[in-house]
Amino acid sequence: MSNQPIRLPEPQADRERRLHDIRREAELSGKVSVRGIRPQGAPFPKASPETGYYGIPLLKPPQWTHQIPLYFFVGGAAGAAAVVSAIGHYVGAERKLVRDARYIAAAGAVISPALLIADLGKPERFLGMMRVFKPQSPMSVGAWTLLGFGSAVSAATFAGLMRERYGPSFPLAILENAGEAAAIPLGLGLATYTGVLIGATAIPVWNQNVGDLPLHFAASGLSAAVGMLELMGHSKSRALQALGMGAALFEVWEGIRIEGRKHTHLDPLKHGTSGAITRVGGALSGPLPTALRLASLFAGRERASSLRRWAGASAVVGSLLTRIAWLRAGVASAQDWRMPLEVPPDAQSWPDKHPEFDSRSKAENT
Amino acid sequence: MSTTAFLTDSTLCIGCKACEVACKEWNHVGEDGLEWSGYSYDNTGAVGASTWRHVKFVEEPPTPGIGGNAGDQASWVFSSDVCKHCEVAGCLEACPTGAIVRTEFGGVFVQPDVCNGCAYCVVACPFGVVAKNREDGRAFKCTFCYDRQKVGLEPACAKACPTESIKFGEINQLRAEAQQRVQVLQDRGMDDATFYDPTHTSVQGTHAMFILRGDPRTYNLPPNPEVPTTYLRKGWTSAALAAGLLLGGTLLAFLTDGARDAQ
Numbered sequence: 001m002s003n004q005p006i007r008l009p010e011p012q013a014d015r016e017r018r019l020h021d022i023r024r025e026a027e028l029s030g031k032v033s034v035r036g037i038r039p040q041g042a043p044f045p046k047a048s049p050e051t052g053y054y055g056i057p058l059l060k061p062p063q064w065t066h067q068i069p070l071y072f073f074v075g076g077a078a079g080a081a082a083v084v085s086a087i088g089h090y091v092g093a094e095r096k097l098v099r100d101a102r103y104i105a106a107a108g109a110v111i112s113p114a115l116l117i118a119d120l121g122k123p124e125r126f127l128g129m130m131r132v133f134k135p136q137s138p139m140s141v142g143a144w145t146l147l148g149f150g151s152a153v154s155a156a157t158f159a160g161l162m163r164e165r166y167g168p169s170f171p172l173a174i175l176e177n178a179g180e181a182a183a184i185p186l187g188l189g190l191a192t193y194t195g196v197l198i199g200a201t202a203i204p205v206w207n208q209n210v211g212d213l214p215l216h217f218a219a220s221g222l223s224a225a226v227g228m229l230e231l232m233g234h235s236k237s238r239a240l241q242a243l244g245m246g247a248a249l250f251e252v253w254e255g256i257r258i259e260g261r262k263h264t265h266l267d268p269l270k271h272g273t274s275g276a277i278t279r280v281g282g283a284l285s286g287p288l289p290t291a292l293r294l295a296s297l298f299a300g301r302e303r304a305s306s307l308r309r310w311a312g313a314s315a316v317v318g319s320l321l322t323r324i325a326w327l328r329a330g331v332a333s334a335q336d337w338r339m340p341l342e343v344p345p346d347a348q349s350w351p352d353k354h355p356e357f358d359s360r361s362k363a364e365n366t
Numbered sequence: 367m368s369t370t371a372f373l374t375d376s377t378l379c380i381g382c383k384a385c386e387v388a389c390k391e392w393n394h395v396g397e398d399g400l401e402w403s404g405y406s407y408d409n410t411g412a413v414g415a416s417t418w419r420h421v422k423f424v425e426e427p428p429t430p431g432i433g434g435n436a437g438d439q440a441s442w443v444f445s446s447d448v449c450k451h452c453e454v455a456g457c458l459e460a461c462p463t464g465a466i467v468r469t470e471f472g473g474v475f476v477q478p479d480v481c482n483g484c485a486y487c488v489v490a491c492p493f494g495v496v497a498k499n500r501e502d503g504r505a506f507k508c509t510f511c512y513d514r515q516k517v518g519l520e521p522a523c524a525k526a527c528p529t530e531s532i533k534f535g536e537i538n539q540l541r542a543e544a545q546q547r548v549q550v551l552q553d554r555g556m557d558d559a560t561f562y563d564p565t566h567t568s569v570q571g572t573h574a575m576f577i578l579r580g581d582p583r584t585y586n587l588p589p590n591p592e593v594p595t596t597y598l599r600k601g602w603t604s605a606a607l608a609a610g611l612l613l614g615g616t617l618l619a620f621l622t623d624g625a626r627d628a629q
Contacts, residue, residue, distance in 0.1 A: 057412075058412075059492075093620050125482035129482065139462035189605075193605060207594060218605075218612050238622075342588075
């Protein structure tokens, strides 16, 4: 520490005199008519009901790593693929189609926990999910669903591989059928629960769309699964064409729902980076595959197959972008201080209104 | 054992941040926010993984002549923020591992040896309190000094508060005290004195209540905080509908498709 004395500002005679006058007026009449003194550093950053607490966000943004949107994509596709595989298995569809759908599900069942563990940081942390089952926590429901899904799909895949290599046998048939039977409800759960997971949170863009999200995510998962199968060479299956068309049409409808309504909570889906990703992801999930699939109906055999592979590729990329977009929208939504404080959407925080104070670092605390 | 609570009276707070320091010292919470945020004398801006008590500075331009304010000094209201320890807590409901529990004192406690760092509580908190420490990987927040309460001591922040702005005691007693205090303040002419305890929403009240001047939104306190579990019914209904459509659609698609393997 230096030994220099603290230097006080020079008294300013005219300001002091004016202050005296103002005080005197206040004393006599109880109020002041003249404009007040402008203190050093004024205007002060302001916290108020209209401007919030300096615009510092109330809510914490999601702290998930980029593995989580990737998991939503992989888990959604795997869940839908398992349903396709199981139904195809019981209906007696082409065996190669059933097998490839099962492989997608099995690959997803392996990749998904790996992604979740990468997000948690340490493998043993995933075991914490297995301590309890909490129906009121979508995260707990999802963890158990994923565990069950992995077991069911690997059982069916294992039995299928053994059957192909060593021929059919009674125990293998039981294992395969049981695996596929369990994979239906678990696959349906895996493809839809992530919508509830982010919907039942404090983040406005998520919880205000909680009724849409599971349907939206299920359609996204299905279109990704169908797209992957078409890319794997099943671009002539009429069943897949119907499923892909249904999912794409639902995504068109979801796009209209997002773009056609004016709600503040939808803003992160329309503006900024998250808005751009939402729109590109939406176009690749809905209108583009729909158009390509429609075109394929009127094209020749080989041309139709190629158009459907393009539709499938578009849907796969669209599904991935859609998951990334929703998570980024959640971050943007949490950083908007207006929603949870129920302040009008056009309200500006003090620092927003005074960009000359931008050098003041926005407090970040995580 | 009776349930306990904090009552933080912003009209008594002098902004000394002794509560922040006492909390960090007792709980061994790492240093953060030695830099000024630029918003009055606030350092950290909000509570988080490494800030369990946070003094908010609401600064206003001076009203010269009134109360003898000097012309070049701002007028202030300070309020020490903390985890609200909700009666129905979003973080507790969301936690998939059971790491977050309700203690016998009514507080909400994250067991650090159980937390697996899934960060779902972070998005489930309507007050933006609990956060994941990125280095450690687990979630942290105010423990309501569970260890101190266990041996009959009051929480470190309340103990350190030099003006008794942070009061600690039995919850119903504090609620009654708060009503009286607001009445006293209003009688003294502070017409804007209010009591913040959101019992009217799904949070059903908190174990950290506040006496404030003016609108709670000035202090980043939400007027209507909701526990995210209120969205579950709508979400699972939609999921059931989605599952039905997915199952029915797939069945229909394969049944109408003639392609079969000859068995």
